[in-house]
Amino acid sequence: xxxxxxxxxxxxxxxxxxxxxxxxxxxxxxxxxxxxxxxxxxxxxxxxxxxxxxxxxxxxxxxxxxxxxxxxxxxxxxxxxxxxxxxxxxxxxxxxxxxxxxxxxxxxxxxxxxxxxxxxxxxxxxxxxxxxxx
Numbered sequence: 353x354x355x356x357x358x359x360x361x362x363x364x365x366x367x368x369x370x371x372x373x374x375x376x377x378x379x380x381x382x383x384x385x386x387x388x389x390x391x392x393x394x395x396x397x398x399x400x401x402x403x404x405x406x407x408x409x410x411x412x413x414x415x416x417x418x419x420x421x422x423x424x425x426x427x428x429x430x431x432x433x434x435x436x437x438x439x440x441x442x443x444x445x446x447x448x449x450x451x452x453x454x455x456x457x458x459x460x461x462x463x464x465x466x467x468x469x470x471x472x473x474x475x476x477x478x479x480x481x482x483x484x485x486x
Contacts, residue, residue, distance in 0.1 A: 358434045360396045361423040365414045366431050368392070372411070373430060381415040381430065382407070425451070426462065428470055 368389055372382040383389055385407055390400060398417075406417040414432065418424035424432040426449075438451040449460045450473070457478055460470040473481070 357397065358423050361393075361398060362418065362432050362434050364392050364396050364398075365418050365423070368414060370414070370430065379415055379427070380413045381427070381432075382411040383414055385410055385412050426460075428460075 368383040370381050371384055372380075374380050385403075390403055393403060394400070398421075402417065402421060403412055406412045406414075406420075415427055418427075418432045424434045425438065426433050433453065435449075435451040436453055438449055441448040446461060446463045449458075449462065451458050451460070457473040458470060459473050
């Protein structure tokens with residue numbers, strides 16, 4: 353799936369009303385398993401067969417669907433996020449990720465429990481990083 357399609361899917365997933373959620377190691381974001389929610393996902397290419405893998409008659413998990421089907425790379429503050437590009441540095445139980453989303457760059461530090469730190473990289477800092485790398 354290309355970047356434009358991933359963006360559309362993630363935008364729809366993020367637009368759905370979360371009715372129950374949990375963070376940490378057992379994270380989930382549940383939405384109502386309704387005709388409306390299925391229809392929105394069907395319109396961006398997510399089949400009912402895929403949706404059914406992540407829930408039951410009442411709810412389905414958009415976090416599991418997004419991550420396991422490869423539409424998003426992580427979630428932060430209850431929202432699914434995809435990367436246009438990323439660099440990942442892993443150490444023990446933490447990951448440092450520099451990622452690009454649209455025209456913006458971000459720096460994030462994550463552990464098994466979720467986000468430790470996430471910040472937009474300013475244009476000035478991005479220029480300095482590029483000078484060091486090049």
